[in-house]
Amino acid sequence: MDYLGEFEQIVMLAILRLGETAYGMTIRKEILEVASRPASLGAVYTTLERLEDKGFLTSAIGEVTEERAGRAKKYFRVTGLGQAALKQALKSTEAMKDGLAWEGA
Amino acid sequence: MAKAKGPNEVEAVLIYDDDDERMLAEIKQIMAAYVPVVSDARTPPEEVQFISSDSNSYFEKMSEQLPKNALDIVKLIKAYRLLKSNATGSSLSPQAEVDVADDSRADVSVGQQQESEIKASEGQGERSFFPATLVIKRISSYFLLKDYSAPSAAQFVLLLIPKRSREHLIGDLEEEYRSVVLPQYGRFWAGVWYWGQTLWAIGPYLWVGLKRVFGWAAIIKLIGG
Numbered sequence: 655m656d657y658l659g660e661f662e663q664i665v666m667l668a669i670l671r672l673g674e675t676a677y678g679m680t681i682r683k684e685i686l687e688v689a690s691r692p693a694s695l696g697a698v699y700t701t702l703e704r705l706e707d708k709g710f711l712t713s714a715i716g717e718v719t720e721e722r723a724g725r726a727k728k729y730f731r732v733t734g735l736g737q738a739a740l741k742q743a744l745k746s747t748e749a750m751k752d753g754l755a756w757e758g759a
Numbered sequence: 760m761a762k763a764k765g766p767n768e769v770e771a772v773l774i775y776d777d778d779d780e781r782m783l784a785e786i787k788q789i790m791a792a793y794v795p796v797v798s799d800a801r802t803p804p805e806e807v808q809f810i811s812s813d814s815n816s817y818f819e820k821m822s823e824q825l826p827k828n829a830l831d832i833v834k835l836i837k838a839y840r841l842l843k844s845n846a847t848g849s850s851l852s853p854q855a856e857v858d859v860a861d862d863s864r865a866d867v868s869v870g871q872q873q874e875s876e877i878k879a880s881e882g883q884g885e886r887s888f889f890p891a892t893l894v895i896k897r898i899s900s901y902f903l904l905k906d907y908s909a910p911s912a913a914q915f916v917l918l919l920i921p922k923r924s925r926e927h928l929i930g931d932l933e934e935e936y937r938s939v940v941l942p943q944y945g946r947f948w949a950g951v952w953y954w955g956q957t958l959w960a961i962g963p964y965l966w967v968g969l970k971r972v973f974g975w976a977a978i979i980k981l982i983g984g
Contacts, residue, residue: 678931695931696960699924700967721937723908725930 656708658743664689665701666710666740669730677716677727678702702730710736909936910950913957920964932956 658666668684669676682698685691705711716727732740909932917929932953941949 678927679935682931694959694962695928695956696920696963699920699928699960700963703924719934722930722934723937725926725933727930728924728927 656710656739658710658739661693661697662701662705662710663740663743664691665698666705666732666736669711669732670737670740674729676730681730705736706730708736708739709733710739909933909953913954916957916961919961928960932960 664685665681668681668688671688672680672684678695678698681702682693682695685693685698702711702713706713710733711730712733714729714731716729718724718726914929917925917932920928935956936949936953940952944952
């Protein structure tokens with residue numbers, strides 16, 4: 655099974671949070687607002703492509719709007735395989751975190 | 760001060776240099792039928808993007824750059840001036856229908872009686888006593904795509920992005936530029952933002968490309984090629 659990197663996890667969580675409205679711009683905005691992490695569209699899209707290649711995401715071409723100068727949106731959804739991988743990754747992180755004594759915490 | 764609501768709306772500010780309050784009230788009423796008239800003032804606000812005057816040659820010169828409903832307003836003002844130049848003192852109805860044909864010299868359709876008054880005054884030549892100057896403040900790039908589209912050189916750089924995501928990535932960037940950044944920060948800073956985003960966006964793709972190239976180079980070195 656493919657493992658998920660930290661940014662991959664964040665992107666997948668953003669897609670799950672956004673539901674039907676997950677496309678490049680909204681994913682980037684969600685990451686910035688929720689995780690307080692600025693990310694370039696390039697970073698978001700390379701990650702989305704990688705996750706799609708791994709079978710963790712599916713995409714669908716959306717509507718064309720004039721605001722986008724006639725360019726279509728690409729909506730993303732997390733697949734069952736992606737959800738399983740994400741759960742596993744988060745579980746592993748939790749397990750590694752347990753029992754740690756944080757300095758200054 | 761009321762703000763224009765949508766990206767397709769044009770906000771208008773009426774600048775006047777005359778104390779004829781009745782006339783100004785009528786003009787504002789006419790304009791309000793077409794655009795949100797957000798304020799009136801004796802001096803143009805600093806952020807104003809376009810200022811029209813009551814000079815016909817100026818109207819015609821600028822008409823190509825104006826959004827359609829701004830052009831309608833220009834026509835309204837011209838018709839209003841023609842009507843007012845008659846001794847009849849009739850005023851233009853706010854429900855007046857504008858001929859929106861792409862011709863800045865087109866007359867405003869205001870009913871047969873008023874139309875004939877316009878034609879009559881055209882024969883006499885227009886008198887330039889119109890006291891107000893209309894200011895159109897750009898709210899979004901929607902109407903002025905030619906002037907407010909994203910920097911074309913940056914879009915050329917974005918062609919470096921692989922075809923698979925190029926259209927969608929540029930579309931996302933364009934959407935944010937037009938709907939969020941441009942109305943908020945103006946053309947110059949929006950252009951700076953777009954360039955920054957462009958360079959930031961191609962970074963990860965360049966990195967992936969470099970890794971591929973140097974990855975293959977390392978393999979070739981390992982097998983002694």
